[in-house]
Amino acid sequence: MHADPTTMLQITERLVRAGCVAASEEAAELTAAAPTSAMLEAWLRRREDGEPVAWIVKFVRFCGHVLVIEPGVFVPRFQTEDLARRAAAFLPPGGSALDLCTGAGAVAVHLRCSVPSAAVLAVEQDLDAARCARRNGVAVVVDDLAGSIRAAAVFDVVTAVAPYVPTGSLHLLPSDVLRHEPRAALDGGADGLDVVRRVVGRAALLLRPGGHLLLELGGDQDGTVAPILRDAGFTDVVAHKDDDGDLRSVTATGGR
Ligand SMILES: C[S@@+](CC[C@H](N)C(=O)[O-])C[C@H]1O[C@@H](n2cnc3c(N)ncnc32)[C@H](O)[C@@H]1O
Structure with missing residues (x-):
């Protein structure tokens, strides 16, 4: 109009x-x-x-x-675009990627379009979000993280924009976000890392040695996540900040 x-x-x-x-x-x-x-x-x-x-x-x-995007599904944020682009740069032609907590499938769509010869699989537990991701052309497994995926050490890239807001900080989010967007997409538990810890554990099994894990995080969560990643066998743990100096993501290399 x-x-x-x-x-x-x-x-x-x-x-x-x-x-x-x-x-x-x-x-x-x-x-x-x-x-x-x-x-x-x-x-x-x-x-x-x-x-x-x-x-x-x-x-x-x-x-x-x-x-x-269907009503009820977490809206992909432009702040996640940087993680999606970094992930695409790690994904080799003919390689494979797994996007955990895919929501509407934003990161998976970018990976698929950037490396058309790669196999891109996504996991999401919310049925409405999974339906939405499928409408966006993403192959989605409805699952609690990737519990049903048995193929070990096959993925070149694992991405996760999991819920990572500490429960006690949810009230700091804009009121329209809090009132409308699904809490399961936002609430990461006491320190915000309940799901992220499980993602690290799953990624350690699913990534091939030398593959890359990319996690979206905020605040000062890189300090807490770095030792979790190292304990799970990851190396080259790097935090990425935006132009304002705010933490956006962490990348790490699978070691086992
Ligand atoms: C912050 S949203 C991010 C969605 C999408 N990656 C994006 O960037 O737009 C987190 C998503 O993780 C999903 N989720 C939360 N816990 C999960 C779990 N245990 N297994 C699978 N998906 C989960 C939520 O339903 C939500 O769609």
Whole structure:
């Protein structure tokens, strides 16, 4: 839909009043995707109520790919794009990758598109998210991590954007995220690393020696995760920070 500058300003002001931090970008996105003005009004009300834009327009862009997003499924964050690109750089032609906690499949889609000759498998425990990942063309096993995958030491790359927010810090997330996005996608337990610890254990078995594990993390979790990785046989543990100096991910090399 096209909206004149005055209407765009009014929409932006409504979103600002609703507490949206990227109000003008969201106004542009909602307006561009709305087929009619009645639909735009309905969408604006949903956004004012805190629903993620991606649930409303049913897509999100990630590393240049347009992904289907269904309401109820964790929305891939642009901050994860760096991990996806690093993982793609580690994946050899004809190699294999496993994306644990795939959600809508964002990282797996990027791996598949970057290295078309590679085999990319994903694991997700939430049925709605797994369905969404399949709609995005990802081969998904519905599983608690990768318990049912028996093939040992075969993957060149394992990625995991697992839940990693410490339970006590959940209240610091934006209120619309807390109110709408699935808690199982966010809550990582007391220190945020309950699922990450299990990911490290699974990855140690599933990665071939010399393969790479990439974990999304935050805060100062690299300090806690580094010894966990070394105890599991990983080497070359490297923390990656963004331009603001905030921790985004850790990479490590499988050793066994
Ligand atoms: C933070 S979201 C990340 C999703 C996706 N990787 C992304 O970057 O958009 C974490 C995902 O892990 C899934 N998850 C949490 N615990 C899991 C487990 N034990 N086994 C499989 N998936 C799990 C959640 O359902 C959620 O989809």
